[in-house]
Amino acid sequence: MSETLTGVGVSAGVGYGRTLRLTRSVPEPPAGSRHDGDVAAETRRAMAAVEETAVDLTERGERAGGEAKDVLTAQALMARDPALAGDVERRIAEGTAAARAVFDAFTQYRDMLANAGAYLAARVADLDDVRDRIVARLLGVPLPGIPESGDPFVLLAQDLAPADTALLDPERVLAFVTREGGPTSHTAILARALGLPAVVACEGSEKIADGAQVLVDGATGEVVVAPEPDVVERAEARAAARASAARRSRGPGRTADGHHVPLLANVGGPKDLPAALENGAEGVGLYRTEFLFLDRADAPTHEEQVAAYRAVLEAFPGAKVVVRTLDAGADKPLAFLPAPAEEPNPALGERGLRMMRLFPDMLDAQLAALAEAHRDTEADLQVMAPMVTDVEDTEWFAATAARAGIEQAGIMVEVPAAALRAAHLAESAAFFSIGTNDLTQYACAADREIGTLSRFQDPWQPGVVELVALTAAAAEGAGRPCGVCGEAAADPALACVLVGLGVSTLSMGAAALPMVRAALAAHTLEQCQAAATAVRAARTADDARRAARDALPGLADLGL
Incomplete structure (x- = not known):
């Protein structure tokens, strides 16, 4: 008998086949075990x-x-x-x-x-x-790892370690499902990079038997055990339609009536450029510079920073490159800075711009490297600060950036207070970029790594949509650009809604660009605005999704 489980879809696509389970077979060493004295x-x-x-x-x-x-x-x-x-x-x-x-x-x-x-x-x-x-x-026991099989299979696990995920062979593994994990875990990130359909935080998946036939939809988060043949056929047809639409997707991001929406890539450094360019990114909407600083004993030198920034700037001549200043501290500690005082909830602590205000020399050094990297390039450099809360934060960052020679200094809107007072922050910020991952986490008071709270970790939540609408309206009123650089931008349906709310650019992981481009091209700006109006009137996140689909008829033709 068919059964449908629901988790969090973190990597789009459909996988269908029999299951095999990864088990952590390494035994726990006996408590109290002693060595021989040497x-x-x-x-x-x-x-x-x-x-x-x-x-x-x-x-x-x-x-x-x-x-x-x-x-x-x-x-x-x-x-x-x-x-x-x-x-x-x-x-x-x-x-x-x-x-x-x-x-x-x-x-x-x-x-x-x-x-x-x-x-x-x-x-x-x-x-x-x-x-x-x-x-x-x-x-002296075997290392944990992926089960061996001569036939392709769907992998089940409590969670997957990066060492397992990184070497998954898409020719052997059709999809994977985990009981734990979240949308920002390394497992999810690597699944998207590999193009493997994946669902995490799937309650009940631990009860699926080895060898069961399952259908995994990494877009919807649905895992169907023992699906009927017609269900499999429809899912595979949708997947084929999505793949076809992605292959046909070319050129700049535009609605069907020609409204230009630049589609940008989120990158962590020069290594991400090939995928961004291959998928048609029109620039960079989020350059996460912390990857240059994390997991090292000393701060990167001025020369290291300049080289890393210039490589990305030179890849997009004439295009927008938005760089986020160092987003570290508390829950992303840096070995070369004094350890912060213990905090009961580091996600709400001294991080992002708050940390840089404690160590302004670190920010000054980064801004100086960015200014130098920008010289003699044709990119449109924009620099933004994370974890901005109020007017004082905004004015301080804008002044600091100006002293370093940065002409366009903006802010990330991820703290609800910033969204609520965006009209005032726009007086000092050159642009806004809405980070929907953290905005959703903070607005709904739901840590995005806790799988049991997945319904609150949803950018379709009406309260989150309303905060985005307020921010976009404030930006438009002040004549400021307003982009979205969180995972919400990678959802083709929600991307159309965001454009209807007045968002001017969308930035996402490179692999998501083709389908978002196709979804925009299938709808007029008026349809996107109608979808936004319908979503704002919805009472729940599921109601919002349904309202958007009703207002965006082209999604069905794309297999979405």
Whole structure:
């Protein structure tokens, strides 16, 4: 009998086939296990397993390339973390056996991450995987990994570690479903990069039997167990229509009646440029510069920064390149800055611009590097600050940027207070960019890494749509551009609604560009505005989705 489960779709596409489950087969070392008294030998054994694990992760990253390389390099750094190594050595010195010492040290750090805000909570699965790989080596058991199969399959898991996800073969794995995880986890990011249909935070998926036939729709988040043949046929037809529309999608972003909506890419550095260009990005709407600063002992040099920024600017001559200043602090700590005081909720703490106001020299150095990188390029450089809350923040950042020679200084709107007072902030900000991921999290008081709160982590929530509408209207009233750079922009239906609300540019992961371009091209600006009006009148997020579909008839023809 058919059964439909619903999770969070994080990578569009349809996969249909029998299931196999990834199990973490590494046993927990016995509590209280002791070594034979040779502390030095036991420590050497532990550190050798740590280093072998780090090398293996690095090599996997080299084979995978792209975003996977960065993720697995970060995992290798976790393995080599000096604080963790020190904790392991201390436990061994107290008599604990190496495998148990590693297990306990990593578990303690894991619990700290799980309670340290969205960014670090998303790294829990990464840390668990590193721990299990080290422990497996010490116990002499097989490393955890993807099940072997001669036939393609749908992968089920409690969660997937980056080392597993990065090396998934799309020829063997049709799709994957996890019980845990969130839309911003490394697993979700890598699934999108691989183009694998994926659903996370799927309650009940742990009960699906091995070998069951399932249909996974990574766009809707639906997982159908034992689907009827006609259900599979319709889903595969929709997927084929989407793929065909994406292949045909070319040129600038425009509505059917010619209203231009620049479609931009979110990037983390020069490595993301090939995918952005291949998918027709008209510029960059979000350059996440923190990836240049994270997971290193020292701040990047002026020359390193200039080179990384210039590479992106030179790739888009005459086009808009929006750079976000360093978004770090609290839940994304930097090793080369003093550790912040312990915060009960780092997601609401000293991060983004708040952190840079504590360390203005760091911001000054970044802005100086951006100004130099922009010289002799033809890109339209715009620089924005994250985590801006009020007029004082906005004025301070605008003045700081102006002193560095940055001509266009704007702000991210992700704090509800900024959206509510956007008309006042527009007096000092050259532009707005709405970060719908954090705006949704803060407006709905729902940590986006907690799968059980997925219905609140939804940009279709009427309260979130209203905040976007207020911001766009304030920007229009002040003659300021207003873009969206969160995951909402990557949803083709919601992208049309955002344009109808008055958003002027849309920025997203490169893989989403073709379908958003196709959705806009299938509708007039008037239809987008009618959809926006209908969505604002909706009482629930599901009602909003239905209202948008009713007002946007071209979506069905695109398989959406």
